[in-house]
Amino acid sequence: MLSNPVLSEANLLIALGVRTHCQDCKDRSATPNSSWSNWEGFDCGSNAPGLDGLEIKKKWQRKLTMYAGTGTQKALEAPCCAQLVDAGQTVWNLCAPRPSPGPHKLRESLPLTIFLRNRLKYALTGREVTTIVAQRLIKVDGKVRTDNTYPTGYMDVISIEKSGEHFRLLYDVKGRFVIHRITPEEATYKLLKVRKTAVGARGVPYIVTHDGRTIRYPDPQIKVNDTVKFDITTGKITEFVKFDTGNLVMITGGRNMGRVGTITHRERHVGGFDIVHVKDVLDRTFATRISNIFVIGEGSKAWISLPKGKGTKLTIAEERDQRRRQRAAEA
Structure with missing residues (x-):
């Protein structure tokens, strides 16, 4: 049985397109008197055909199987960094938007639907998000993205030129994505971690970064685990910092x-x-x-501005004392 009150048996049957009223007496108030997986009949005493519990169960299982191949994931199975479900919160939505294939891993990305609808509250529904991105209003790392499930990830710069807003995706100390507002000057570059250095065809050196970029002819001193400062407008490396003690x-x-x-x-x-x-x-x-x-x-x-807290993790007692001080200051 489903524990979600919205997804009760009657609502579930209606969603599946199955009649929930008695076909003999046409009593729409009559409800199944047992579990749909163990069908016995209606409360009115009729055992009308057309509502077989086993068929309903199979139909529901086929529907769940169909979800697996349609680019849909459950809200509870979404990455914790997306922060779709809080502790103790009732899950009202069955599914969450599944990120499209892109530069970031599935478990390390935030689709634009979640960014615009759940975080910025610029849309109420997924259809409104589709309308917004279709107008070519959203840029990720300087490129217009019209896919409402485009995967944004760590260090990505998201710009909304019509409102003049720029954001950078970072993490807070609890491992959740932070929508950090930045200035237009800071929105012109991003930091990239070097994952691989190699020499390609015809002796052309190149590096591969954490967001899937391949940059040719880098500085020979750039090694794996170093960080490069990447200019989004020109597509070139302006600076780099070594992976070294003290940084x-x-x-x-x-x-x-x-x-x-x-x-x-x-x-x-x-x-x-x-x-x-x-x-x-x-x-x-x-x-x-x-x-x-x-x-x-x-x-x-x-090299970048940091969100609130500056990446300093406090203990539970320190967080409690901080909240008390804030409440005392507000009072």
Whole structure:
């Protein structure tokens, strides 16, 4: 049985196109007197044909199977960073928009529908989002995107030129996407982590970044795990920062996701994962895999503006005291 009050048995049968009233007495108030998976008849005593519980169950299962191939995912199965469902919240929607194939992984992306409808509240329905993007009003990294499920991800710059707004996608200390508002000057560039360096055909060197870009003829000093400053308008690298001790980093995976600190040292493990130790502004140290490290600045100066909190994770008691101080200040 379904626990969602909106998806009661009667509503479920109506959604499936099955008659829920008695065919003999035409009593629409009559309801099934047992589970639809174990059909016995109506409350009025009739056992009219046309409402077989096994057929209904098979039809519902076919509908669920059909969802799997139509680019749809359930809201509860959506990535936690998308923040579609809060703890203790009743899920009223069966499905959530599934991100299209693109530069970011499925579990690390935020479709434009969620960005415009759920976060910015610029639309009430998915159809309104489709209308907005069809007018070519939304740009991601300087390019117009008309796909309402286009996957935006970490460090992407989303611009709405008609309103003059620019946003950068970052993480908070709880691992959720943050819609960080930025200035037009900052919207002209983004930071890219180097995932691969290689030499292609005819000896052309190139690098591959975390968002799937391939940039040819980079600086020979750029290595894997370094961060480059990419100019969105020209498509060229303007600066780069080395993955080195003392530089500012943000964690993009694991339990410390969203935290910001400086690299203290790196443990090398042959045949395994290198471990990087990081210290935040409160002198709290933590460690994570090197794949979760994203360099965002040289020294203690960040190349981008950071959201509220500056990537500093507080304990539960510190968060409580902070809320008390805010309430006292408001009173």
